[in-house]
Amino acid sequence: MKIRMVKNGVFTPVEDINETLVPPLNGFYWIDADIDDLALLQPLFHMHDLAVEDCLSEEEQRPKIEVYEGHYFIVINSIRFDDEEIFLRALNIFLGRHFIITVTKQKINELRSLKPVLWEQEVNRPDRFLYHLVDLVVDNYFLVGDRIEVRIERLEEDILMHTKKSHLNEIIGLRSEILWLKKVLGPQRDVIATLNKKTLPLIDDQLQKYFSDIYENAVKITETFDTYRDLMANLREAYQSSLSNRANEIMRIFTALTTIFMPLTLITGIYGMNFDIIPGLHSAQGFYILNAFMLLLGSGMLYLFKKKDWL
Incomplete structure (x- = not known):
């Protein structure tokens, strides 16, 4: 005190x-x-x-x-x-x-x-x-x-x-x-x-x-x-x-990736079928041509999504 x-x-x-x-x-x-x-x-x-x-x-x-x-x-x-x-x-x-x-x-x-x-x-x-x-x-x-x-x-x-x-x-x-x-x-x-x-x-x-x-x-x-x-x-x-917004952004990315891989999965699915007559199946360069085509296809879709402002 x-x-x-x-x-x-x-x-x-x-x-x-x-x-x-x-x-x-x-x-x-x-x-x-x-x-x-x-x-x-x-x-x-x-x-x-x-x-x-x-x-x-x-x-x-x-x-x-x-x-x-x-x-x-x-x-x-x-x-x-x-x-x-x-x-x-x-x-x-x-x-x-x-x-x-x-x-x-x-x-x-x-x-x-x-x-x-x-x-x-x-x-x-x-x-x-x-x-x-x-x-x-x-x-x-x-x-x-x-x-x-x-x-x-x-x-x-x-x-x-x-x-x-x-x-x-x-x-x-x-x-x-x-x-x-x-x-x-x-x-x-x-x-x-x-x-x-x-x-x-x-x-x-x-x-x-x-x-x-x-x-x-x-x-x-x-x-x-x-x-x-x-x-x-x-x-x-x-x-x-x-x-x-963050959840929507994540879902948009996953949706875009899924969409990109859908045609690639289709292509690999077709070439995974048990048929002998498939174009390029017995070609020595078939594997590389197919992978290059899928890479080009995926890149093209990615470019298209960005141009449309979807990504």
Whole structure:
């Protein structure tokens, strides 16, 4: 657990947590904790039992905002895209008048990226801290969306050039992840809408227009992932179409080869009959003449098929 006094964007470490119980004359306290620290923090800051239970739960939490006496409990999901796999990590936030507590189970990149932003903006209130944090979380969805778009384009190119059975597994896996994200984006957008529209005493009214900008970005993200979902459906159709075209191409080649060998088989069948009187049967050059004729016949049919664009 790290405790910092934030004053005009400047961080000052705090050793004694009891200092955070008294509102400072200027600035606020930021407590960056993990779930093991909740046993200490809950009685000091009067955290609601249900909020603490949500933090400790192993189940995936929906983004939400709960208003309790003296503080708000907010859950948003940070997104990561590592090794072609999407991860969501819950970011639990307790917002008070003179403090903000962030509780996480894993490392959240946005918390590390937040420090220079707070310093640059000279942040002096916990609600502005919350705004910049949510803004970074939402912006990161755009970055992940760009990487997903690149992956879709690369997958589409691979399917059109060299269709493989493994492509179907990639399509199904990526589509499942996009649909899974869609379920999260709706509630998260609603949380931001609440911060934008609802009257919340712990959040300055002047911040509403800023949260409105974040809400617009959240709507854009939702629409973007709707587009990705449709693209995955088109990609699956392209995969099926490519397989069908490939099967048709193979069948066309085999049909052409069969057609070419049919007259050759007829000729060899005739000369395989047990008759003594067959033209060229007893000729010294008959074998070579017959093979040359079959080669010429096969080559002529092959040329004809290519000229007709059947091959």
